Amino acid sequence: MYSSIFGGIITDPAAMVIPIDDHMVHRGHGVFDTAAIMDGYLYELDQHLDRILRSVSMAKIDLPFDRESIRRILIQTVSASKCRNGSLRYWLSAGPGDFQLSPSAFLQPALYAVVYQDQSPFVSKGIKVVTSSIPIKPPQFATMKSVNYLPNVLSKMEAEEKGAFAAIWLDSDGFIAEGPNMNVAFVTKEKVLLMPHFDKILSGCTAKRVLALAEELVREGKLEGVRVGNVTVKEGKSASEMMLIGSGVLVRPVISWDEQVIGDGREGPVTQALLNLLVEDMKFGPSTVRVPIPY
Ligand SMILES: Cc1ncc(COP(=O)(O)O)c(C=O)c1O
Structure with a gap:
């Protein structure tokens, strides 16, 4: 320390x-x-x-x-x-x-x-999420990473009480926002990576990096495109893939939301490909993202 x-x-x-x-x-x-x-x-x-x-x-x-x-x-x-x-x-x-x-x-x-x-660096097993009943922080506080994480803690506890991994917040207009310590993204049926924009939530460093790394999947034809914007609950729940993204979870597939199966209920290929790209970036990425420690 x-x-x-x-x-x-x-x-x-x-x-x-x-x-x-x-x-x-x-x-x-x-x-x-x-x-x-x-x-x-x-x-x-x-x-x-x-x-x-x-x-x-x-x-x-x-x-x-x-x-x-x-x-x-x-x-x-x-x-x-x-x-x-x-x-x-x-x-x-x-x-x-x-x-x-x-x-x-x-x-x-x-x-x-x-x-x-850290105990478990990269787990790629699919998890369940629920919608949070704990109110989301207003944008002024959600966009700042202050120590006021009581709503985040209660939201995570609520999820665990329901047998889920995390609870997802909706914003004041009902659009999908974020999780208690992670961002969220989807792959639509049209193979577009869809992520809520960062105006009212924390600007996730991992999520932003994943958006950049996803361009590789677009070049390979595994994705049709990448879009950041408002995401409705209907769009999210009918997506082919859903994932949580953050420094702690890295890229984690979500297989059900409020007991509704996402996609075919299994870990999706784009989510797995994004996790692989992120782990590769963490291990071998450019000096702009990797700072060597002089032990
Ligand atoms: C509320 C919230 N949203 C999103 C994230 C993801 O951010 P990052 O990828 O920078 O860890 C975090 C993680 O700290 C968070 O606390």
């Missing part, structure tokens, strides 16, 4: 703590992001850094360091952890100082980062 409060990297789990008077703890005034570590490389670090910098500005939190210093600290933290396959999660917080609501001038913005090993 790295903590700007200690001003260094800690490898003793007992010391991996954050102050209780940190505004992120008692007021939720913090933002975070997560990047995957694959074979000793950080995947899409710069894309995830861009996103946390957008989040931190939306949350009106000052930066404790400039972007380059944050980047360097994150890479050093992964290096110190010796972890070669796992995840890097990092937070920018209004910082510790008092228990007031508005952050006073005395608060020192903080950076925290932890590295953890």
Whole structure:
């Protein structure tokens, strides 16, 4: 763990703590992001850094360091952890100082980062989803990755209580939005990859990369095209394939939604092909998406 409060990297789990008077703890005034570590490389670090910098500005939190210093600290933290396959999660917080609501001038913005090993990196078994009854966050909060994940947690718990993997949110107009920590996409009967646009949801780094990688399937004739826009529930439930996309799930086939079978009820070929392309990109992709860790 790295903590700007200690001003260094800690490898003793007992010391991996954050102050209780940190505004992120008692007021939720913090933002975070997560990047995957694959074979000793950080995947899409710069894309995830861009996103946390957008989040931190939306949350009106000052930066404790400039972007380059944050980047360097994150890479050093992964290096110190010796972890070669796992995840890097990092937070920018209004910082510790008092228990007031508005952050006073005395608060020192903080950076925290932890590295953890992942249990199951790429599982391609089809899963079930349900529609979330927990309200979606309004766009101002859904487009920012703040620590206010209570709706996401309750949505995931609701899904698990119903024997599903995740619950899917619809937006205020009834269009398909996203899952609690992943985006969602479909393959239509016309073989078009269809994804809800990012205006009211989190702009997924993995989903955006998958959109770019899907062009390969268009060239190979496995897809007719790629479209980002409004997706109705009817379109989604009648698609040939449905998938969840994110740093945690990578590309995961969905075989039923609200007990309605998607496609032929089996893992779809385009979903599998997109997972293969993503894993290949994580292992052998260009330097724009793979940052080597100097262990
Ligand atoms: C609400 C939400 N949507 C989508 C995603 C997927 O984003 P990414 O692919 O960058 O992990 C996440 C993951 O953090 C998320 O929390």
